[in-house]
Amino acid sequence: MTNVKIVEVGPRDGLQNEKHTVALATKLELIERLAAAGLRTIEAGAFVSPKWVPQMADSAQVLAALDLNAGIDYPVLVPNDKGLDAALAAGVREIAVFGAASEAFSQKNINASIAESLQRFESVMKRALAAGIKVRGYVSCVLGCPYEGDIAPYKVAEVARALYGMGCYEISLGDTIGVGTPNKVTAMLDAVSEVVPVARLAGHFHDTYGMAIANIHTALQAGVRTFDSSVAGLGGCPYAKGASGNVATEDVVYLLHGLGYHTGVDLEQLADTAWFIAEALVREPGSKYAKARGLRS
Numbered sequence: 001m002t003n004v005k006i007v008e009v010g011p012r013d014g015l016q017n018e019k020h021t022v023a024l025a026t027k028l029e030l031i032e033r034l035a036a037a038g039l040r041t042i043e044a045g046a047f048v049s050p051k052w053v054p055q056m057a058d059s060a061q062v063l064a065a066l067d068l069n070a071g072i073d074y075p076v077l078v079p080n081d082k083g084l085d086a087a088l089a090a091g092v093r094e095i096a097v098f099g100a101a102s103e104a105f106s107q108k109n110i111n112a113s114i115a116e117s118l119q120r121f122e123s124v125m126k127r128a129l130a131a132g133i134k135v136r137g138y139v140s141c142v143l144g145c146p147y148e149g150d151i152a153p154y155k156v157a158e159v160a161r162a163l164y165g166m167g168c169y170e171i172s173l174g175d176t177i178g179v180g181t182p183n184k185v186t187a188m189l190d191a192v193s194e195v196v197p198v199a200r201l202a203g204h205f206h207d208t209y210g211m212a213i214a215n216i217h218t219a220l221q222a223g224v225r226t227f228d229s230s231v232a233g234l235g236g237c238p239y240a241k242g243a244s245g246n247v248a249t250e251d252v253v254y255l256l257h258g259l260g261y262h263t264g265v266d267l268e269q270l271a272d273t274a275w276f277i278a279e280a281l282v283r284e285p286g287s288k289y290a291k292a293r294g295l296r297s
Contacts, residue, residue: 014234046077137163143180153191178208212247233286248287
């Protein structure tokens with residue numbers, strides 16, 4: 001049975017744009033439930049400016065409460081050297097850096113060009129790798145941008161190649177606004193896999209137009225075996241009006257198990273967790289599986 005790795009991004013990418021503060025205890029219970037359901041890579045936070053992302057201000061406290069030696073990876077997002085300093089002080093074992101395939105999105109998101117953003121990462125990468133920290137790279141807007149529209153596959157390949165060349169062990173390709181369709185996914189992956197081995201690629205799909213599961217199926221056929229997803233479909237993009245959350249982890253696991261892949265995830269426990277965090281946020285989960293299954297017991 002072929003394994004597929006799930007990178008759970010709910011506690012970070014999923015919660016970061018919530019308008020009301022999510023309590024530390026709720027975040028920790030969410031992470032603990034996700035781990036109990038069998039997920040082994042869980043994004044735990046982000047060492048970014050609390051001015052811009054207040055929801056992540058307690059990331060050091062989150063990490064301090066977790067057992068970092070329990071065989072579960074808890075990567076955190078790090079945008080610069082200051083963020084790396086804080087991450088290292090918190091004892092992280094893995095970080096993620098993030099670029100974009102769209103010049104306009106890069107300027108709006110981090111106030112820097114693509115080239116400038118990559119230059120910023122050079123110091124972070126060198127220091128992290130020297131300290132034995134794994135680094136994962138994110139590329140945003142790989143299938144479309146809210147400001148530029150369609151993104152040429154070669155632009156995605158250029159950014160992915162740069163991050164991989166710097167030392168990122170894996171490149172996560174993000175359909176940030178969820179506009180991708182299977183044919184676009186195929187074209188993008190064809191271009192990127194020419195410069196980065198497909199075994200080092202991950203898919204990160206948003207479900208704005210209901211295409212995330214179809215796009216994941218297409219990526220599976222292209223050989224991708226790692227996917228980012230968010231419990232209960234949490235998340236969205238503050239720079240993309242109307243963009244819904246990441247594809248729900250429950251829906252992804254349901255697809256993968258139905259296709260005969262092994263994830264190590266207990267789908268029922270995961271659905272319970274989706275309802276837990278949805279109720280904490282006073283809404284229903286954004287996943288079809290959790291809704292079909294009904295309220296948690």
